Amino acid sequence: VKVFDSVRNIIAVSSGKGGVGKSTVSANLALALQQEGAKVGLLDADVYGPSQPTMLGITDRPYSVDGKTLEPMIAHGLQVASVGVLIDPDQPMIWRGPLAVSALQQLLKQTNWKDLDYLIVDMPPGTGDVPLTVFQSLPVSGIIIVTSPQELVAMIVEKAVNMAKKMNVPILGLVENMSYLECPDCGKKISVFGESQLDEVAKEYGIPVLAQIPIRPAIAKAVDEGTVEYVEADFLDDAVKAVKEA
Numbered sequence: 001v002k003v004f005d006s007v008r009n010i011i012a013v014s015s016g017k018g019g020v021g022k023s024t025v026s027a028n029l030a031l032a033l034q035q036e037g038a039k040v041g042l043l044d045a046d047v048y049g050p051s052q053p054t055m056l057g058i059t060d061r062p063y064s065v066d067g068k069t070l071e072p073m074i075a076h077g078l079q080v081a082s083v084g085v086l087i088d089p090d091q092p093m094i095w096r097g098p099l100a101v102s103a104l105q106q107l108l109k110q111t112n113w114k115d116l117d118y119l120i121v122d123m124p125p126g127t128g129d130v131p132l133t134v135f136q137s138l139p140v141s142g143i144i145i146v147t148s149p150q151e152l153v154a155m156i157v158e159k160a161v162n163m164a165k166k167m168n169v170p171i172l173g174l175v176e177n178m179s180y181l182e183c184p185d186c187g188k189k190i191s192v193f194g195e196s197q198l199d200e201v202a203k204e205y206g207i208p209v210l211a212q213i214p215i216r217p218a219i220a221k222a223v224d225e226g227t228v229e230y231v232e233a234d235f236l237d238d239a240v241k242a243v244k245e246a
């Protein structure tokens with residue numbers, strides 16, 4: 001489906017709650033697609049905690065050439081827009097659904113996206129009113145769900161499946177982040193949170209597991225320093241494939 005003249009596919013990255021690595025996965029998925037030669041944009045729609053500008057090391061403010069549209073910020077080759085730039089970081093702000101949605105609509109439609117193959121949307125976590133309203137306002141071609149093993153994965157997937165059904169959008173697959181720790185000496189996988197229920201749940205709902213990403217100090221460091229780079233290259237191959245086929 002062609003969304004706008006300038007954006008061909010919108011892919012939403014969602015999660016059950018905050019802190020599981022949804023933003024990290026969004027940025028890395030965008031970079032992985034770009035690495036394959038696609039033109040990629042990243043829309044930070046996480047109205048609860050917009051973190052893409054920090055993760056991508058963006059410090060400048062967006063500007064307008066014509067007074068009507070906003071130029072996307074460019075970071076690591078990606079075209080980026082974030083609800084974060086509409087929020088004064090020093091002002092606590094209660095984001096209500098309609099307010100969040102109008103800000104996002106503005107970002108989506110008035111950003112001067114330049115010929116994007118994919119726009120990756122870092123969604124607000126959960127399936128409550130705010131994420132739902134945001135979802136309904138975006139013409140999404142597929143959803144990727146990020147989970148972590150310390151959650152009740154079955155419940156999160158069930159909710160996501162219901163939401164996706166309601167909106168008639170396919171779930172492309174599950175990405176489990178912080179799946180395990182790698183022993184620095186022997187490379188063995190250590191399941192910090194016990195065995196994950198991911199595979200069973202995935203099978204039950206007929207949704208593919210696209211990636212299992214370990215806890216890596218390098219990932220945390222890159223994210224915190226705004227140098228989020230292509231640290232999960234080897235993990236996101238299946239996710240990239242799923243997005244291309246969406």
Ligand code: ADP
Binds near residue numbers: 216
């Ligand atoms: P969310 O978007 O779900 O709220 P973030 O992507 O912001 O989560 O990640 C939360 C924190 O966890 C960040 O500080 C990030 O650096 C860290 N993090 C995410 N994924 C990993 C990982 N695989 N290994 C180590 N740290 C990670």
